[in-house]
Amino acid sequence: MSAIALRGPERVVIHQHRRALWSAGALALMGVAVVVAAWLWASSASDTFAGSGCSVENTVRGCGDTVRAFLDTELRFSRAVDYAGLAMMVLPACVGMFVAGPLVGRELESGTYQTSWSQSVSPARWLAARLAVPAVLTLAGVSVLSAFSAWAWSRAKGTYYPRGDWYEREVYGAMGTAPVGYALCVLALGALAGLLLRRTVAAMVVTVLAYVPLVMVLNRVREDLWPTARFLGGDRPGGDAWPVDSGMLTASGRAIRLKDCSGGAGDTAACMRDRGGVTAFADYHPASHFWPLQLVETGILLALAALAVALAFRVLRRRHG
Incomplete structure (x- = not known):
């Protein structure tokens, strides 16, 4: 201008x-x-x-x-x-x-x-x-x-x-x-x-x-601001992924998030399994997001x-x- x-x-x-x-x-x-x-x-x-x-x-x-x-x-x-x-x-x-x-x-x-x-x-x-x-x-x-x-x-x-x-x-x-x-x-x-x-x-x-x-x-x-992707399994998504949340899924698919079992005594994974968790998951944003x-x-x-x-x-x- x-x-x-x-x-x-x-x-x-x-x-x-x-x-x-x-x-x-x-x-x-x-x-x-x-x-x-x-x-x-x-x-x-x-x-x-x-x-x-x-x-x-x-x-x-x-x-x-x-x-x-x-x-x-x-x-x-x-x-x-x-x-x-x-x-x-x-x-x-x-x-x-x-x-x-x-x-x-x-x-x-x-x-x-x-x-x-x-x-x-x-x-x-x-x-x-x-x-x-x-x-x-x-x-x-x-x-x-x-x-x-x-x-x-x-x-x-x-x-x-x-x-x-x-x-x-x-x-x-x-x-x-x-x-x-x-x-x-x-x-x-x-x-x-x-x-x-x-x-x-x-x-x-x-x-x-x-x-x-x-x-x-x-x-x-x-x-x-944008839907996250979900990774199933014990590992975390690699590369330039932005990890947002993690936890375990029950047999019915209900999510037990890491924050639900954090801050207390004992093993976090054991806490989630006690609540019915069977499959680990991680929500993340890939670099494409x-x-x-x-x-x-x-x-x-x-x-x-x-x-x-x-x-x-x-x-x-x-x-x-």
Whole structure:
């Protein structure tokens, strides 16, 4: 989106906040460059180590420095991926704070919105511009960063210090469509907070306070957003499966879950057998459930975003006509 190609309030929004937008883009590019540089360094060190004849598990004399250098580069890349994942988790809060504070709250607090409204720009058009511009930029930027996070995670999985599994919060929340859903949802919540509070700092704080329970609740219910698969037998499903629940089935098919016999004295398996359990089971999400879980969670977030936007326009109409 270019300010040259835009007209009216959208162009004004970009012009007013061009420094913040350029700074955000520069920070994102710097982060990407750091992770890519760490990967290139680790790849070069891996190739050198492979041709050295040394081994991490069984080092021979004279290999100590080579092994340490190799492991150091692998660790640095893995840490860079960790920091990138953490940044993706924080990014929605930053987007929401920017909309709640500088984009909406400060305009209402300082009264500068009246200048726009006196120049044939209706309140609804004014708010629409302050939602549309960051929404388009967020959709484009976060989508690219999410794809990059998936690439970095896949590379880190093959190192000596592999990162977490796909279902772990820090990994899951940095890949797929969920980061976009969170960013757009918190963006809408930020606009609503700015309209309700009409104070820059207060709106930013409330937006962050709304983001935290949103993440906590969805992390808690995520495993139930898509039906689990069931594995029968004494072993657990392997691979990248996300174990959700386990226990035993009775002859009639009733499930006796592990939590029903946990916390007490004695053998858990014996407890379940005493209750009629005959066949062990494990409920899990295979790696193929990543996208169904992501899309359902994103749908919930977009529905919440739409609700917040509708409430924001309702508040605007009630207060300013």
